Amino acid sequence: MKKKDELGTEVAENGESGLSRRRFLGATALAGAVGAAGLGGAVMTRESFAAAAKEAQNKIHVGPGELDEYYGFWSGGHQGEVRVLGVPSMREIMRIPVFNVDSATGWGITNESKDILGRDKTYLNGDCHHPHVSMTDGRYDGKYLFINDKANTRVARIRLDIMKCDKITHIPNVQAIHGLRLQKVPHTKYVFCNAEYMIPHPNDGSDFSMENSYTMFNALDAETMEVAWQVIVDGNLDNTDADYTGKYAASTCYNSEKATDLAGTMRNDRDWVVVFNIERIEEAVKNGDFKTLGDSKVPVVDGRGKSRLTRYIPVPKNPHGVNTSPDGKYFIAAGKLSPTCSVIAIDKLDDVFDDKIELRDVIVAEPELGLGPLHTTYDGRGNAYTTLFIDSQVAKWNIADAIKHYNGEKVNYLRQKLDVHYQPGHNHASLTESRDADGKWLVVLSKFSKDRFLPVGPLHPENDQLIDISGEEMKLVHDGPAFAEPHDCILVRRDQIKTKKVYTRDDPYFAGARAQAEKDGVTLESDNKVIRDGNKVRVYMTSVAPMFGLNEFKVKQGDEVTVYVTNQDTIEDVTHGFCMVNHGVSMEISPQQTSSVTFVADRPGVHWYYCNWFCHALHMEMTGRMLVEKA
Numbered sequence: 001m002k003k004k005d006e007l008g009t010e011v012a013e014n015g016e017s018g019l020s021r022r023r024f025l026g027a028t029a030l031a032g033a034v035g036a037a038g039l040g041g042a043v044m045t046r047e048s049f050a051a052a053a054k055e056a057q058n059k060i061h062v063g064p065g066e067l068d069e070y071y072g073f074w075s076g077g078h079q080g081e082v083r084v085l086g087v088p089s090m091r092e093i094m095r096i097p098v099f100n101v102d103s104a105t106g107w108g109i110t111n112e113s114k115d116i117l118g119r120d121k122t123y124l125n126g127d128c129h130h131p132h133v134s135m136t137d138g139r140y141d142g143k144y145l146f147i148n149d150k151a152n153t154r155v156a157r158i159r160l161d162i163m164k165c166d167k168i169t170h171i172p173n174v175q176a177i178h179g180l181r182l183q184k185v186p187h188t189k190y191v192f193c194n195a196e197y198m199i200p201h202p203n204d205g206s207d208f209s210m211e212n213s214y215t216m217f218n219a220l221d222a223e224t225m226e227v228a229w230q231v232i233v234d235g236n237l238d239n240t241d242a243d244y245t246g247k248y249a250a251s252t253c254y255n256s257e258k259a260t261d262l263a264g265t266m267r268n269d270r271d272w273v274v275v276f277n278i279e280r281i282e283e284a285v286k287n288g289d290f291k292t293l294g295d296s297k298v299p300v301v302d303g304r305g306k307s308r309l310t311r312y313i314p315v316p317k318n319p320h321g322v323n324t325s326p327d328g329k330y331f332i333a334a335g336k337l338s339p340t341c342s343v344i345a346i347d348k349l350d351d352v353f354d355d356k357i358e359l360r361d362v363i364v365a366e367p368e369l370g371l372g373p374l375h376t377t378y379d380g381r382g383n384a385y386t387t388l389f390i391d392s393q394v395a396k397w398n399i400a401d402a403i404k405h406y407n408g409e410k411v412n413y414l415r416q417k418l419d420v421h422y423q424p425g426h427n428h429a430s431l432t433e434s435r436d437a438d439g440k441w442l443v444v445l446s447k448f449s450k451d452r453f454l455p456v457g458p459l460h461p462e463n464d465q466l467i468d469i470s471g472e473e474m475k476l477v478h479d480g481p482a483f484a485e486p487h488d489c490i491l492v493r494r495d496q497i498k499t500k501k502v503y504t505r506d507d508p509y510f511a512g513a514r515a516q517a518e519k520d521g522v523t524l525e526s527d528n529k530v531i532r533d534g535n536k537v538r539v540y541m542t543s544v545a546p547m548f549g550l551n552e553f554k555v556k557q558g559d560e561v562t563v564y565v566t567n568q569d570t571i572e573d574v575t576h577g578f579c580m581v582n583h584g585v586s587m588e589i590s591p592q593q594t595s596s597v598t599f600v601a602d603r604p605g606v607h608w609y610y611c612n613w614f615c616h617a618l619h620m621e622m623t624g625r626m627l628v629e630k631a
Contacts, residue, residue, distance in 0.1 A: 059468060060477050062089035070430055070491045072443065073131045073145055074464075076100070077485035080126025082147055082158060087430070087491055088441055090466055090480045098156045098165045099126025099149045106587025107165075111562070111596045112510060116168055127151035129487045130180040130239075133160070133496075134188040134222060138244050138328075138435040142497040144222065145490075146191050148180040155180065155193055157225055161500050164509065167225040172296035174216050174230070175199055179239035182222070183278075184324075184434075185246045190228065190278075191220040192249050194237035198258065201293055210258045217251060217276060217303070227296075229285050231303040233274055233310065234258075236265075239321050239375075243346050244328030244435070249276045250344070252319040252333050253312070266337060271319055272312040273333045273344060277353055280309050311352050313359050315342040321375035321426075325384070326437035330364075330399065334373040334386060340366045341373055341386055343402065367402040367413050369395040377429040379439030379469055383415060387424035387444065393417045394427060394444055394467070396474060418474045420465055422448040426488040429469060433490065442467040442474065443489055445482070453481050462486060501572040502591040510594040513564050524566045524594050530554075537601075539563045543576045543589060546616035548609075551624040555601045557631035562598040565589050569615075577612035580626065588613060604630035 062068050068086030076083055080099030085092050099117075101108030101124060108117060108124075127150040134144040145158040153175055157167040171177055174195030183190040198213035200206075215237055216230040235253040242249045253272040255265045281301060284290060290299035303310035316338035323332050324346075331344040343365035351357045372389030379385070386395045394417070401413035423446060430441045449463035461481035468475040503509070505525065517524050520531045522540050528549030531538040537559045542549035543566070555561055565578050567589040579586045580599065589595045601607075611622035 059470075060088040060090075060466065062086065062091070067494060069494060070441070071494055071497050072489055072491050073133070074482070074489040075128040075131050075147060075487045076126075077129075077483075077487050078125070078127055079484050080128055080149065082128065082131055082145065083486070084163065085489075087443070088466060088478075090464070090478050094163060096158055096163050096165065098147060098158070098168075099123070099128065099152070099154065103586045104588065106595065106597060109585065109597060110587045111598055112512065113165075115512060116165060118168060118170065121170060123152045125151055126154075129178060131488060131490050132180060132182050132433065133490055133492055135182060135184045135434065136187045138184045140431070140434055140436075140492050140496045141187070142492065144188070146180060146182065146222075148177045148193055150176050150178050150196070153177050153195070155191060155220060155225075157222075160497055162503070162507075162509065163499065166509065169220060169225045169227065171195065171218055171220075171227060172298055173201070173293045173300065174218065177218070179237065179251060179322075181239075181241045181249070181433075183242050183246060183249075184244055188222045189246075191222050192240050192242060193218050193220065194240050194251050196236050196238065198236065198255075210260060213258070214304070216300070217249075217274070219281075227298045229281060229290070229299045229301065231276060231281060231301050231309060234304050234312065235272060235274075237274070238319065241322050241324045241331060243324060243331075245346075247278055248346065248349055249278060250274065250322050250324075250331045250333075251276070252315075252322045254318040254320075254336075266318060268317070270314040270316050273315050273319065273322060273331065273342065274303070275311045275313060275331075275344075275349060275352075276303065277309055277311075280353075284309065308353075311349070311359060313342075313344060313352075313362060315363070316340060320373075323376045323378075324433070325399065326378050326380050326432060326435055328435075332376045332384060332399075334376060336372065336374060336389075339368050339371055339373065341369060341376060341384075342366050343399065343406075365399070365402040365406040367397055367405065369397060369414070370417065374424070375426045377427050377432045377442065378437050379429055379442075380432075380437030381439050383439075385427060385429065385442055385469070385474075387420075387427045388417075389423050389425065389447075391417075392422045392424065392446075393419055394424065394442070394474065396469075415472075416474055418467065418476060420444045420446050420467075420476065421452055421463055421479070422446055422450065428489050428491060430491045431493060436493075440468075440470050441491065442469045443491065445486060445489065447485075449479075449481060452479050464489075502570060503593045505592055507593075510596075513594045513596050517564065524564065525568065535559050537561045540566075542566050542568050543578075543611070543622075544568045545574055545576070546611070546618035546622045548611075548622065548624050552627060553624075554627040554629065556629045557601060557604045559601045559628075560598060561601050561626075562596055564594060564596045566594045567591055574615050575613045576615050576622075578609060579612040580609045581607055583607065585609075586612060601626065601628045604628045 070087040072085040072087040074083040082096040084094040097107035107113045176196040178196040179194035182188045195215045219228045236255040238252040240251040256271045285299045318337045320336040321334045348362040370388040370391040376386045396415040427444045444465045446463040464480040466478035607626040
């Protein structure tokens with residue numbers, strides 16, 4: 001007979017508990033935070049999942065030479081990058097380094113990337129959460145993708161024509177940018193982002209009290225990437241979203257208690273969804289009704305309490321995700337520590353800002369869905385899909401029926417609950433943040449993956465699962481391992497993204513290299529020469545498969561060397577690299593691109609450089625030598 005532990009769980013003969021992660025986390029959360037009972041439906045068997053996957057195989061199979069219907073952009077989590085997947089194949093196509101160092105592309109090594117990262121402000125880590133694509137009239141326009149770095153309070157912009165990061169902004173006066181969404185109409189003028197943690201001002205060590213601490217809602221200009229304005233709020237901001245009029249944004253907000261401990265942040269039965277009136281905020285800034293903090297010149301307005309700029313809609317409890325329905329009618333906030341979601345009618349917000357109705361009058365439904373609701377997405381057919389973290393499920397429910405139920409009608413708004421593996425956080429349906437939500441695919445980003453993949457030791461991957469939502473029933477069709485907490489994703493139709501096959505020579509990405517070449521009287525496209533400026537040496541060379549324009553150059557020990565390489569190849573996919581052996585130098589140079597890197601030649605002797613991106617049958621022979629004279 002097998003032994004049982006203190007929870008009544010069978011223990012194997014080797015002493016390991018048979019307690020599943022789902023039961024363990026569910027029991028922990030119930031005992032410690034939620035205080036509810038029950039853990040949801042039974043776990044589907046492997047055979048059930050296999051049958052569902054086989055049924056949908058024709059839909060998800062993308063054969064050789066065929067293209068996926070959607071681009072999927074995944075946050076890279078603790079890796080600090082963005083990952084590009086094809087959907088529905090779920091094949092990873094590319095990684096875009098952003099807040100990390102990447103030796104393959106030279107990101108964080110090249111001069112161009114260091115200029116974007118901020119040189120003296122460069123961190124070696126990042127924590128990416130929310131990738132979102134720019135919009136025009138509520139539809140993805142494929143111009144930019146924006147992503148946050150919670151770890152170091154930054155927001156980055158990626159040009160989708162070349163899929164490279166081109167701007168990074170450090171947000172002043174706040175700590176930990178978490179929730180991020182974009183203005184949808186008439187276009188993405190603003191990037192809205194929440195700073196999560198309260199800090200005192202000035203944060204100089206003179207005051208550690210929470211009484212004088214606060215955080216802020218931030219708006220960046222999407223084109224200049226400069227902070228346009230900030231709004232002081234009560235509580236800790238979590239996630240955010242915007243409406244389809246351009247007038248309102250809404251953010252979930254927890255810790256209305258202003259506590260610094262876990263128990264303290266859960267004392268109140270309700271926290272808030274903070275609604276921001278964008279027109280009134282812009283008016284206040286225009287009229288000079290703002291202040292500045294410290295060395296920052298960013299306008300800061302006060303949205304606390306009974307400010308005319310904000311409204312605090314009471315919702316239960318420690319709310320997490322807030323998501324706008326694609327018809328533009330509702331903000332839906334997930335309760336996290338309540339089994340409910342709160343449905344906010346956007347067309348009632350004018351009245352609540354004009355004090356014609358009470359704050360809770362904008363709530364038109366609060367459906368009970370299950371334990372640990374976190375995020376909601378949509379199919380464009382009136383149905384919502386909410387992840388239930390503790391239940392390890394996705395709940396499909398009908399918004400109209402939930403509203404009827406809230407008004408007293410006896411109607412069942414729940415359509416289906418599907419087990420996912422395990423503890424889902426974000427979910428995202430195809431085109432769901434736009435007017436074009438098409439209800440084909442749902443991605444669920446599950447935080448744990450016990451028993452789903454080959455064992456790889458104590459550290460497990462996470463599990464991104466693909467669900468077919470085109471019919472009446474959700475069908476789980478694919479498991480995909482993901483490393484280091486990817487957090488969130490967005491799905492964009494492939495025709496909405498227009499990428500370049502080769503760079504144009506006037507691309508601003510290497511404008512700095514061109515400016516320096518012009519000062520040196522060098523033509524990047526044709527010259528191969530060495531310019532000495534004191535102990536600074538600039539080496540200009542071209543590359544055409546399979547050779548560099550210079551197969552050797554000479555410098556002196558201690559020289560600061562900058563190498564500029566211009567790829568003259570015009571054929572798609574003929575990328576070159578430049579790697580200086582034993583110098584920590586590596587970079588990518590795509591067709592018609594110029595890249596540069598700076599390092600110190602601190603050791604005399606012969607040092608080889610080579611092309612580290614396979615480009616030609618004679619790729620191995622694409623080499624050269626740096627000759628360093630002893631000082």
